[in-house]
Amino acid sequence: MSCWETVADYAFRSLGFGERLLPRSDFTLCQQFTLIGSGLIWNVYYGALALGFGFFLAVSLAVGKAAANPLFRKPAEWFIFVFRGSPLFIQFFLAYFLFLKLKQWQPVFDPLTSAVLGALIVLFFNTAAYSGEIFHGALRSVPRGDVEAAEAYGMTGWTKFRRVIFPTMLRLGWPSYTNEAIFLFHATTLVFFSGFPAWQQKGDALYYASYFADKTFNPFIPYPIVAFYFVLLTLVLIGLFGLVNRRLNRHLPQDQRPRMRLKPQILR
Amino acid sequence: MFSYCEDPSTLDGLVWLSCYLTTGKQFLFYQSFGTVLILLFITAPVALAFGFGGAIAARSRIAPLRWVGKLYIAMVRGVPDIVYFMFFVIALDQALEWLRHKWKCPDWDQPIRQGSDFIVCAQAKLPLSAAPQVWHEVYNASLAIFTFGIVFGAFAANVLFGAMRAVPRAQIETAEAYGMTPRQAFWRILVPQMWIYALPGLSNLWMILIKATPLLFLLGVEDIVYWARELGGSANPRFTDYPHGDWRLWYFLALLVFYLAFTRLSEIVLGRLTERLSHGQATLGGVKQGKAA
Amino acid sequence: MKKLLISAAALAVTAGMGMAQDVVRMGTEGAYPPWNFINDDGEVDGFERELGDELCARAELECEWVTNEWDSIIPNLVSGNYDTIIAGMSITDERDEVIDFTQAYTPPDPSSYLALSMDVDVENAVIAAQTNTIQAAFVAEQGWTLVEFPTPEETIAAVRNGEADAVLADKSYLAAAAAENDDLMLLEREEQIGGGVGMGLRESDDELLETFDAAIQSMKDDGSLNALIEKWEVASTF
Numbered sequence: 001m002s003c004w005e006t007v008a009d010y011a012f013r014s015l016g017f018g019e020r021l022l023p024r025s026d027f028t029l030c031q032q033f034t035l036i037g038s039g040l041i042w043n044v045y046y047g048a049l050a051l052g053f054g055f056f057l058a059v060s061l062a063v064g065k066a067a068a069n070p071l072f073r074k075p076a077e078w079f080i081f082v083f084r085g086s087p088l089f090i091q092f093f094l095a096y097f098l099f100l101k102l103k104q105w106q107p108v109f110d111p112l113t114s115a116v117l118g119a120l121i122v123l124f125f126n127t128a129a130y131s132g133e134i135f136h137g138a139l140r141s142v143p144r145g146d147v148e149a150a151e152a153y154g155m156t157g158w159t160k161f162r163r164v165i166f167p168t169m170l171r172l173g174w175p176s177y178t179n180e181a182i183f184l185f186h187a188t189t190l191v192f193f194s195g196f197p198a199w200q201q202k203g204d205a206l207y208y209a210s211y212f213a214d215k216t217f218n219p220f221i222p223y224p225i226v227a228f229y230f231v232l233l234t235l236v237l238i239g240l241f242g243l244v245n246r247r248l249n250r251h252l253p254q255d256q257r258p259r260m261r262l263k264p265q266i267l268r
Numbered sequence: 269m270f271s272y273c274e275d276p277s278t279l280d281g282l283v284w285l286s287c288y289l290t291t292g293k294q295f296l297f298y299q300s301f302g303t304v305l306i307l308l309f310i311t312a313p314v315a316l317a318f319g320f321g322g323a324i325a326a327r328s329r330i331a332p333l334r335w336v337g338k339l340y341i342a343m344v345r346g347v348p349d350i351v352y353f354m355f356f357v358i359a360l361d362q363a364l365e366w367l368r369h370k371w372k373c374p375d376w377d378q379p380i381r382q383g384s385d386f387i388v389c390a391q392a393k394l395p396l397s398a399a400p401q402v403w404h405e406v407y408n409a410s411l412a413i414f415t416f417g418i419v420f421g422a423f424a425a426n427v428l429f430g431a432m433r434a435v436p437r438a439q440i441e442t443a444e445a446y447g448m449t450p451r452q453a454f455w456r457i458l459v460p461q462m463w464i465y466a467l468p469g470l471s472n473l474w475m476i477l478i479k480a481t482p483l484l485f486l487l488g489v490e491d492i493v494y495w496a497r498e499l500g501g502s503a504n505p506r507f508t509d510y511p512h513g514d515w516r517l518w519y520f521l522a523l524l525v526f527y528l529a530f531t532r533l534s535e536i537v538l539g540r541l542t543e544r545l546s547h548g549q550a551t552l553g554g555v556k557q558g559k560a561a
Numbered sequence: 562m563k564k565l566l567i568s569a570a571a572l573a574v575t576a577g578m579g580m581a582q583d584v585v586r587m588g589t590e591g592a593y594p595p596w597n598f599i600n601d602d603g604e605v606d607g608f609e610r611e612l613g614d615e616l617c618a619r620a621e622l623e624c625e626w627v628t629n630e631w632d633s634i635i636p637n638l639v640s641g642n643y644d645t646i647i648a649g650m651s652i653t654d655e656r657d658e659v660i661d662f663t664q665a666y667t668p669p670d671p672s673s674y675l676a677l678s679m680d681v682d683v684e685n686a687v688i689a690a691q692t693n694t695i696q697a698a699f700v701a702e703q704g705w706t707l708v709e710f711p712t713p714e715e716t717i718a719a720v721r722n723g724e725a726d727a728v729l730a731d732k733s734y735l736a737a738a739a740a741e742n743d744d745l746m747l748l749e750r751e752e753q754i755g756g757g758v759g760m761g762l763r764e765s766d767d768e769l770l771e772t773f774d775a776a777i778q779s780m781k782d783d784g785s786l787n788a789l790i791e792k793w794e795v796a797s798t799f
Contacts (some may be wrong), residue, residue: 075360
């Protein structure tokens with residue numbers, strides 16, 4: 001079987017298309033690359049959606065945590081504390097149990113126990129908590145002068161937030177947010193590792209890698225393949241976030257634009 | 269444990285629970301908390317050492333060394349840590365045994381790899397297969413610490429590299445003006461001053477490390493997650509005196525509480541430390557107003 | 562405790578001097594009753610514990626028990642972290658390519674289904690199985706709906722909470738669970754997959770393989786193996 005045929009058979013195996021049976025003997029490098037790459041679709045799915053939805057919750061959490069009213073502040077603080085203070089691994093496990101209970105109680109919750117939705121929700125909350133903390137930090141460092149200037153122009157409430165505070169917060173928090181995004185994508189490899197079961201052998205990149213490691217009894221090929229894919233993914237992410245960063249800072253003079261680099265204090 | 273635990277099937281309520289919670293198996297669970305904490309406290313300095321080495325390499329004037337340092341720093345950014353854990357331990361174990369094999373059995377003529385087997389001479393085994401179980405566990409734990417140390421050392425290298433760059437340039441220039449060699453300036457000026465810049469990052473790293481401990485079971489350490497799964501699973505009366513249903517939820521909730529409490533405690537301690545270090549002159553009494561950030 | 566550590570150190574030293582008698586390390590999973598499990602005292606127990614101890618006694622070997630996750634149980638054997646796998650592992654061609662098996666110590670037994678009701682149509686149902694078992698491979702091969710879990714415990718939990726309609730696993734394991742829970746029952750349908758269960762060893766360990774093979778044969782011959790099988794209800798007898 002040529003490599004192209006393998007690609008045709010397995011490229012979308014993780015979504016349930018193509019050849020149903022996974023290879024069981026005479027494993028080739030091509031098969032490993034194709035299937036693990038196919039699994040990567042799920043990593044991208046979880047990462048992208050959780051990040052997309054999480055952004056909005058994160059901004060709300062940041063504003064909530066900065067609020068003077070304890071009615072807003074306390075829930076935001078607790079939410080951030082619980083999700084940042086415990087391992088994602090345990091969160092997946094507990095969420096799966098919780099979703100099972102919900103499912104037994106009301107059939108409406110059926111889809112929650114599948115990784116497609118359930119794990120996405122956990123990742124969504126998780127990244128929202130981490131990004132919320134980042135944006136909260138950024139919110140506190142919005143220069144006082146900017147806000148005063150906005151007020152001098154007669155801006156208040158929502159307008160002031162939308163036109164001055166929010167863009168500045170985003171600009172200041174962006175480098176750390178980039179990191180959060182990268183580590184969120186890395187965290188997606190935990191989905192099929194704790195709690196959520198794999199259906200019909202449809203799993204993520206790490207799931208297929210461990211499948212091959214189990215079958216070939218040789219961990220030294222499949223895991224480096226996963227590593228290779230993730231390096232690519234990370235580079236793409238850095239590129240994309242760099243573009244946004246350029247846009248966010250386009251009004252600043254050249255020499256004042258912060259360069260995208262990992263700031264020491266804000267690793268996830 | 270208690271004398272009234274002879275026949276647990278006749279007990280109920282709290283008495284039953286007191287017996288259940290003191291079986292040998294439960295004690296292994298409690299012990300595993302200790303194991304995790306010990307590993308954590310050993311791993312942190314190991315990771316810091318790796319990080320320090322990495323940061324120095326990344327600042328080196330020798331290009332290949334600098335590339336190695338930078339590559340090391342970039343390593344954790346590009347690849348999920350869990351991927352390393354999946355094969356690092358076996359790789360390390362085999363590498364060590366191979367080195368010992370070369371040293372102890374120079375006249376061994378069979379290949380090391382026979383099919384999928386990895387074979388070294390009996391004297392090169394780590395630990396020797398006759399060694400008692402304790403040593404095997406110690407060895408496994410050291411491998412786990414080493415692996416954690418390498419991976420989280422890359423994070424630490426990143427933090428320290430940034431911190432070294434954050435020390436004002438003028439400080440080094442002043443040191444050089446006083447006639448210090450670059451080496452002296454590095455050890456006497458840069459290193460003592462960088463810690464305050466590194467502290468927020470290192471605190472964060474400590475939190476990351478805490479939250480990475482559930483992955484220890486991937487490295488063959490029977491940690492709290494392993495025992496929570498094992499003990500929480502429903503117990504069949506044929507095989508135990510303490511049958512119960514699926515209690516994994518409760519065990520994992522206990523783990524959640526443990527982690528939340530531990531991170532909270534770390535936050536408070538590290539917050540105070542930061543405060544004390546950043547106000548250079550703050551005294552012990554002055555920390556009273558210290559608020560956990 | 563201290564005393565134990567010191568004597569351990571002393572042992573390690575003498576071993577380093579080249580004792581002829583090596584300790585054989587027995588690797589098992591410890592999560593598959595009645596085959597192997599961790600008892601209340603935190604020790605490995607079950608059919609295979611008793612069998613293994615008896616085999617070692619007959620072969621005059623000193624044996625030590627080690628537990629390892631099922632997922633990595635073969636890689637850790639081949640890289641030498643323990644010397645045998647004795648974990649209810651069925652002899653299959655796939656595994657036989659990588660490790661060697663002793664003769665089977667239980668006859669080939671059918672795998673069965675455990676479900677909440679007798680009228681589950683397995684071909685159109687959701688079947689749970691432990692990852693990387695012959696049962697998981699079987700369900701995938703049939704093209705049925707497979708859902709995989711890392712531990713045997715979780716597969717049964719999945720049926721109870723409605724995630725899966727039935728579990729496919731070794732009959733003895735499921736029978737033990739069914740006997741204790743009124744809501745769970747074994748389906749009539751059974752599948753004949755895999756050979757018997759044997760001990761796994763590295764392909765290069767021919768000598769040890771022969772030793773254990775002979776020990777198993779002697780237990781077969783004097784009927785003590787059958788007695789053990791009946792005691793733990795793990796399989797049919799020879």
